Amino acid sequence: MKVDCREISAQYDGLYTPEVGAWCEQKYLLLSNYAQIFATSMKDKWDERVYIDLFSGAGHARLKDSAKIVLSSPLLALSVKDPFDSHIFCDNNPRCIEALQTRTSKVAPGAKVRFVVGDANASVGEIVAHMPIFSTTHRVLGFCFVDPFSLSNLKFETIKALSRRFVDFLVHLPAMDPRRNEDIYVGENKVVDKFLGDQSWRPEWKQHKGKVTFDYFVAQQFSLRMKSLEYDHSGLDESVFVRSTDKNLPLYRLAFYSRHGLGAKFWKEIKKCTDHQGVLF
Helix, strand or coil, rough: CCCCCCCEEECCCCCCEEEEEHHHHHHHHHHHHHHHHHHHHHCCCCCCEEEEECCCCEEEECCCCCCCCEEEEHHHHHHCCCCCEEEEEEEECCCHHHHHHHHHHCCCCCCEEEEEEEECCCCHHHHHHCCCCEEECEEEEEEEECCCCHHHHHHHHHHHHHHCCEEEEEEEEEEEEHHHHHHHHCCCCCCHHHHHHHCCHHHHHHHHHHCHHHHHHHHHHHHHHHHCCCCCCEEEEEEEEECCCCCCCCCEEEEEECCCCCHHHHHHHHHHHHHHHHCCC
Protein backbone atom coordinates (compact mmCIF):
# COMPACT_ATOMS: atom_id res chain seq x y z
CA MET A 1 0.00 0.00 0.00
CA LYS A 2 1.29 3.46 -0.90
CA VAL A 3 1.99 5.70 2.09
CA ASP A 4 0.99 9.35 1.77
CA CYS A 5 3.17 11.23 4.26
CA ARG A 6 1.07 13.75 6.15
CA GLU A 7 1.54 17.34 7.24
CA ILE A 8 1.31 17.74 11.02
CA SER A 9 1.80 21.51 11.50
CA ALA A 10 -0.96 23.43 13.28
CA GLN A 11 -1.94 27.03 14.03
CA TYR A 12 -2.21 28.46 17.54
CA ASP A 13 -5.87 28.44 18.58
CA GLY A 14 -5.70 30.03 22.03
CA LEU A 15 -6.27 26.77 23.89
CA TYR A 16 -3.91 25.03 26.31
CA THR A 17 -0.85 23.85 24.34
CA PRO A 18 1.82 21.88 26.26
CA GLU A 19 5.47 22.31 25.34
CA VAL A 20 7.35 19.23 24.14
CA GLY A 21 10.87 18.52 22.92
CA ALA A 22 11.57 19.21 19.25
CA TRP A 23 12.20 15.48 18.75
CA CYS A 24 8.50 14.78 19.35
CA GLU A 25 7.88 15.83 15.76
CA GLN A 26 9.41 12.51 14.61
CA LYS A 27 7.16 10.58 16.94
CA TYR A 28 4.00 12.36 15.84
CA LEU A 29 4.88 11.95 12.18
CA LEU A 30 5.39 8.21 12.59
CA LEU A 31 2.15 7.86 14.57
CA SER A 32 0.26 9.96 12.05
CA ASN A 33 1.35 7.96 9.05
CA TYR A 34 0.79 4.62 10.75
CA ALA A 35 -2.71 5.62 11.92
CA GLN A 36 -3.48 6.58 8.33
CA ILE A 37 -2.38 3.30 6.77
CA PHE A 38 -3.98 1.26 9.59
CA ALA A 39 -7.37 2.99 9.36
CA THR A 40 -7.53 2.73 5.56
CA SER A 41 -6.26 -0.83 5.21
CA MET A 42 -8.48 -2.27 7.94
CA LYS A 43 -11.75 -0.49 7.08
CA ASP A 44 -13.10 -3.32 4.94
CA LYS A 45 -11.59 -6.15 6.99
CA TRP A 46 -13.09 -5.36 10.41
CA ASP A 47 -16.52 -4.16 11.46
CA GLU A 48 -15.13 -1.53 13.83
CA ARG A 49 -11.72 0.09 14.23
CA VAL A 50 -10.87 1.72 17.55
CA TYR A 51 -8.06 4.19 18.24
CA ILE A 52 -6.84 4.25 21.87
CA ASP A 53 -4.46 6.89 23.26
CA LEU A 54 -3.27 6.26 26.83
CA PHE A 55 -1.34 9.54 27.24
CA SER A 56 -3.22 11.73 24.80
CA GLY A 57 -2.14 15.24 25.67
CA ALA A 58 -4.14 18.22 24.43
CA GLY A 59 -4.19 17.60 20.67
CA HIS A 60 -1.72 20.41 19.96
CA ALA A 61 1.88 20.72 21.16
CA ARG A 62 4.44 23.51 20.94
CA LEU A 63 7.98 22.42 20.08
CA LYS A 64 10.49 23.56 22.69
CA ASP A 65 12.63 26.60 21.76
CA SER A 66 10.42 27.17 18.75
CA ALA A 67 7.20 28.91 17.81
CA LYS A 68 6.16 25.85 15.82
CA ILE A 69 2.96 24.12 16.85
CA VAL A 70 2.14 20.59 15.69
CA LEU A 71 -0.87 18.34 15.88
CA SER A 72 -0.29 15.68 18.52
CA SER A 73 -1.53 12.10 18.51
CA PRO A 74 -5.30 12.39 19.17
CA LEU A 75 -5.98 15.03 16.51
CA LEU A 76 -3.76 13.18 14.06
CA ALA A 77 -5.83 10.05 14.62
CA LEU A 78 -9.05 12.02 14.23
CA SER A 79 -7.96 13.46 10.89
CA VAL A 80 -7.05 10.29 8.97
CA LYS A 81 -8.56 9.88 5.50
CA ASP A 82 -10.74 6.92 6.49
CA PRO A 83 -11.74 7.78 10.06
CA PHE A 84 -11.65 5.29 12.91
CA ASP A 85 -15.08 4.18 14.03
CA SER A 86 -14.43 5.17 17.63
CA HIS A 87 -11.73 6.79 19.75
CA ILE A 88 -10.69 6.63 23.42
CA PHE A 89 -8.48 9.44 24.74
CA CYS A 90 -6.98 9.25 28.23
CA ASP A 91 -4.81 11.76 30.09
CA ASN A 92 -4.26 12.48 33.77
CA ASN A 93 -4.12 16.26 33.19
CA PRO A 94 -7.65 17.76 33.17
CA ARG A 95 -6.37 20.80 31.24
CA CYS A 96 -5.25 18.53 28.40
CA ILE A 97 -8.60 16.76 28.22
CA GLU A 98 -10.54 20.04 28.39
CA ALA A 99 -8.53 21.52 25.49
CA LEU A 100 -8.74 18.24 23.57
CA GLN A 101 -12.52 18.11 23.93
CA THR A 102 -12.83 21.61 22.46
CA ARG A 103 -10.46 20.85 19.60
CA THR A 104 -12.18 17.56 18.87
CA SER A 105 -15.58 19.26 18.64
CA LYS A 106 -14.15 21.60 16.00
CA VAL A 107 -12.04 19.14 13.99
CA ALA A 108 -14.35 16.11 14.08
CA PRO A 109 -17.74 17.09 15.53
CA GLY A 110 -19.36 13.85 14.43
CA ALA A 111 -16.65 11.52 15.73
CA LYS A 112 -17.44 8.93 18.37
CA VAL A 113 -15.04 9.82 21.19
CA ARG A 114 -14.70 8.81 24.83
CA PHE A 115 -12.58 10.98 27.12
CA VAL A 116 -11.02 9.51 30.26
CA VAL A 117 -9.45 11.83 32.85
CA GLY A 118 -6.98 9.99 35.04
CA ASP A 119 -3.91 7.79 35.15
CA ALA A 120 -4.07 5.26 32.31
CA ASN A 121 -2.97 2.40 34.57
CA ALA A 122 -5.63 3.10 37.19
CA SER A 123 -8.22 3.77 34.46
CA VAL A 124 -7.55 0.78 32.21
CA GLY A 125 -10.76 -0.93 33.32
CA GLU A 126 -12.75 2.10 32.18
CA ILE A 127 -10.80 2.26 28.92
CA VAL A 128 -11.50 -1.41 28.14
CA ALA A 129 -15.15 -0.92 29.06
CA HIS A 130 -15.39 1.82 26.42
CA MET A 131 -14.16 -0.56 23.71
CA PRO A 132 -16.89 -2.19 21.60
CA ILE A 133 -17.50 -5.85 22.36
CA PHE A 134 -16.02 -8.32 19.89
CA SER A 135 -18.26 -11.08 18.56
CA THR A 136 -18.40 -13.42 15.59
CA THR A 137 -20.78 -10.98 13.92
CA HIS A 138 -19.01 -7.78 14.99
CA ARG A 139 -15.24 -7.95 14.65
CA VAL A 140 -13.37 -5.16 16.45
CA LEU A 141 -9.71 -4.19 15.99
CA GLY A 142 -7.90 -1.62 18.12
CA PHE A 143 -4.76 0.44 17.60
CA CYS A 144 -3.26 1.74 20.85
CA PHE A 145 -0.64 4.49 21.09
CA VAL A 146 1.32 4.29 24.36
CA ASP A 147 3.43 7.39 24.98
CA PRO A 148 4.66 7.53 28.61
CA PHE A 149 7.09 10.22 29.74
CA SER A 150 9.11 7.75 31.82
CA LEU A 151 9.11 4.10 32.89
CA SER A 152 7.11 4.96 36.01
CA ASN A 153 4.16 6.13 33.90
CA LEU A 154 3.41 2.68 32.45
CA LYS A 155 2.63 -0.68 34.05
CA PHE A 156 2.74 -3.84 31.97
CA GLU A 157 -0.52 -4.95 33.55
CA THR A 158 -2.16 -2.13 31.58
CA ILE A 159 -0.82 -3.52 28.30
CA LYS A 160 -1.88 -7.02 29.35
CA ALA A 161 -5.43 -5.87 30.08
CA LEU A 162 -5.77 -4.27 26.64
CA SER A 163 -4.12 -7.24 24.93
CA ARG A 164 -7.06 -9.45 25.87
CA ARG A 165 -8.79 -7.73 22.95
CA PHE A 166 -7.54 -7.57 19.35
CA VAL A 167 -5.19 -4.59 19.68
CA ASP A 168 -1.96 -3.50 17.97
CA PHE A 169 0.42 -1.30 19.98
CA LEU A 170 2.83 1.51 19.14
CA VAL A 171 4.89 2.00 22.31
CA HIS A 172 7.33 4.69 23.42
CA LEU A 173 10.09 2.83 25.31
CA PRO A 174 12.06 5.42 27.34
CA ALA A 175 15.85 5.34 26.97
CA MET A 176 17.12 8.43 28.82
CA ASP A 177 15.14 7.61 31.99
CA PRO A 178 16.62 4.11 32.54
CA ARG A 179 20.12 5.30 31.60
CA ARG A 180 20.00 8.12 34.13
CA ASN A 181 18.39 6.07 36.89
CA GLU A 182 20.02 2.68 36.43
CA ASP A 183 21.50 2.54 39.94
CA ILE A 184 18.14 3.45 41.50
CA TYR A 185 16.12 1.02 39.38
CA VAL A 186 18.48 -1.93 39.86
CA GLY A 187 18.15 -1.56 43.64
CA GLU A 188 14.93 -2.14 45.55
CA ASN A 189 12.97 0.39 43.48
CA LYS A 190 9.85 -1.16 41.87
CA VAL A 191 9.59 1.02 38.73
CA VAL A 192 11.09 -1.51 36.31
CA ASP A 193 9.27 -4.36 38.06
CA LYS A 194 5.94 -2.68 37.25
CA PHE A 195 7.02 -1.61 33.76
CA LEU A 196 7.89 -5.22 32.90
CA GLY A 197 5.18 -6.85 34.98
CA ASP A 198 7.49 -9.04 37.10
CA GLN A 199 10.57 -8.99 39.33
CA SER A 200 12.66 -11.68 37.63
CA TRP A 201 14.80 -9.40 35.46
CA ARG A 202 17.59 -8.49 37.93
CA PRO A 203 19.58 -11.77 37.67
CA GLU A 204 19.27 -11.51 33.89
CA TRP A 205 20.63 -7.96 33.99
CA LYS A 206 23.70 -9.10 35.96
CA GLN A 207 24.53 -11.42 33.04
CA HIS A 208 24.04 -8.67 30.43
CA LYS A 209 25.61 -5.72 32.24
CA GLY A 210 28.64 -4.43 30.35
CA LYS A 211 27.43 -6.04 27.12
CA VAL A 212 24.40 -3.80 26.47
CA THR A 213 23.16 -0.53 27.93
CA PHE A 214 20.50 -0.70 30.64
CA ASP A 215 17.89 1.06 28.48
CA TYR A 216 18.38 -1.49 25.69
CA PHE A 217 18.07 -4.32 28.20
CA VAL A 218 14.79 -2.95 29.56
CA ALA A 219 13.42 -2.50 26.03
CA GLN A 220 14.49 -6.05 25.18
CA GLN A 221 12.79 -7.43 28.29
CA PHE A 222 9.62 -5.51 27.46
CA SER A 223 9.62 -7.00 23.96
CA LEU A 224 10.08 -10.51 25.36
CA ARG A 225 7.03 -10.00 27.55
CA MET A 226 5.08 -8.78 24.54
CA LYS A 227 6.03 -12.03 22.80
CA SER A 228 4.61 -13.91 25.77
CA LEU A 229 1.29 -12.24 24.88
CA GLU A 230 1.71 -13.57 21.32
CA TYR A 231 2.89 -10.26 19.84
CA ASP A 232 5.35 -11.92 17.48
CA HIS A 233 5.67 -9.24 14.80
CA SER A 234 8.04 -6.26 14.68
CA GLY A 235 9.22 -5.31 18.20
CA LEU A 236 12.66 -4.10 19.24
CA ASP A 237 14.51 -5.09 16.03
CA GLU A 238 12.29 -2.81 13.96
CA SER A 239 12.02 0.00 16.53
CA VAL A 240 13.02 3.58 15.81
CA PHE A 241 15.71 4.95 18.12
CA VAL A 242 15.19 8.69 18.64
CA ARG A 243 17.88 11.05 19.90
CA SER A 244 17.69 14.70 20.97
CA THR A 245 18.08 17.25 18.20
CA ASP A 246 20.60 19.38 20.08
CA LYS A 247 23.01 17.07 21.94
CA ASN A 248 22.22 13.78 20.17
CA LEU A 249 21.33 12.16 23.49
CA PRO A 250 19.35 8.88 23.50
CA LEU A 251 15.72 9.60 24.33
CA TYR A 252 13.48 6.65 23.48
CA ARG A 253 12.67 3.82 21.11
CA LEU A 254 9.37 3.71 19.28
CA ALA A 255 8.38 0.06 18.90
CA PHE A 256 5.42 -1.51 17.13
CA TYR A 257 3.80 -4.77 18.28
CA SER A 258 1.24 -6.85 16.41
CA ARG A 259 0.00 -10.41 16.32
CA HIS A 260 -0.22 -10.26 12.54
CA GLY A 261 2.55 -9.88 9.99
CA LEU A 262 0.59 -7.31 7.99
CA GLY A 263 0.96 -4.78 10.78
CA ALA A 264 4.73 -5.24 10.79
CA LYS A 265 4.77 -4.77 7.02
CA PHE A 266 2.91 -1.47 7.37
CA TRP A 267 5.35 -0.32 10.08
CA LYS A 268 8.33 -0.92 7.78
CA GLU A 269 6.68 1.13 5.06
CA ILE A 270 5.98 3.96 7.51
CA LYS A 271 9.61 4.05 8.62
CA LYS A 272 10.76 4.39 5.01
CA CYS A 273 8.32 7.20 4.38
CA THR A 274 9.39 9.15 7.45
CA ASP A 275 13.06 8.63 6.75
CA HIS A 276 12.59 10.08 3.27
CA GLN A 277 11.24 13.24 4.89
CA GLY A 278 14.56 13.64 6.68
CA VAL A 279 13.12 13.19 10.15
CA LEU A 280 14.82 10.08 11.49
CA PHE A 281 18.45 9.92 12.55
